[in-house]
Amino acid sequence: MAENVTIARPYADAAFALARGANALGPWSEVLDRLALVAADSAMQACFTDPKLSADQLNKLMVDVAGDLNAEQQNFIRVLVENERLQVLPEIRDLFVALKNEHEGVLEAKIASAFPLDDAALAALKADLEARFKVVINVTVSIDPELIGGVRIAVGDEVIDASVRGKLANMAAALKN
Numbered sequence: 601m602a603e604n605v606t607i608a609r610p611y612a613d614a615a616f617a618l619a620r621g622a623n624a625l626g627p628w629s630e631v632l633d634r635l636a637l638v639a640a641d642s643a644m645q646a647c648f649t650d651p652k653l654s655a656d657q658l659n660k661l662m663v664d665v666a667g668d669l670n671a672e673q674q675n676f677i678r679v680l681v682e683n684e685r686l687q688v689l690p691e692i693r694d695l696f697v698a699l700k701n702e703h704e705g706v707l708e709a710k711i712a713s714a715f716p717l718d719d720a721a722l723a724a725l726k727a728d729l730e731a732r733f734k735v736v737i738n739v740t741v742s743i744d745p746e747l748i749g750g751v752r753i754a755v756g757d758e759v760i761d762a763s764v765r766g767k768l769a770n771m772a773a774a775l776k777n
Contacts, residue, residue, distance in 0.1 A: 605695065608688040611680065612695030616703075618672050625700050631666065631673050632693040638665050639689035648686050655681050662686065706736045710754045714747040714763065729755060 619628035638644055647653055647661060659681045663674055680686050701708060709729055711717070717725070722741065729737045733755060744752070748764035761767075 604688045604691045607685065608691035608695055611676075611685060611688070612692045612699065615676060615692065615696050616699040618676070619696075619700075620703065622672070625703070627670075628673070629693075629697060629700055631669060632689070632696050634666050635662070635677070636690040636693040638662065639686055645687065648684075658686075701738070704736075706738055707733055707755055709737045709739050711739060711741045712744040712747060712752040712763075713741060714743070714745060714749045714751070716743060717741060717751075725751070725753075729753070 615628060615632065616625075619625045639648075644665070647658060653661070659678050662677045662681065663669060666673075666677065669677070680689070697708075700706075709726075711722075711725065722739065726737055726739050729739075737755070746765060748768075750763040750766070752763050752766065753760040
């Protein structure tokens with residue numbers, strides 16, 4: 601939801617500034633991953649809106665469930681609780697990861713394949729993408745049988761459709777003209 605991203609952006613920027621200042625981008629990323637998982641849980645979401653829970657109780661619950669946190673991370677949770685922003689933790693995490701990747705010169709690539717890719721094919725595909733974009737690429741692979749064959753790759757705003765389904769759609773469009 602676009603509204604959640606707008607709400608989450610200042611918190612992600614603040615977390616990124618804290619993490620970069622402490623030279624702790626990796627640890628902050630791990631903590632935000634855990635917090636996003638906690639916030640996505642339906643039982644926790646019910647707690648976020650439970651009027652019987654005070655801000656202090658909700659803060660303690662989040663800190664206890666999140667695991668090992670430093671003082672800045674605990675304070676970050678406290679601010680989110682006070683401003684009733686726990687529900688946007690997944691968006692905060694996503695925005696933080698985007699800032700971290702930009703800072704480190706890394707791009708995310710989402711590869712959809714009709715069939716599972718073996719390690720050699722995935723490594724070759726990743727190497728080709730890194731050569732094309734001239735940055736380090738983090739790859740996420742999913743299986744989409746609707747592609748019929750081949751792969752569909754999304755890197756940032758660019759999409760490379762090398763799937764059979766994509767080729768058939770292009771042929772159908774060409775035949776209509």
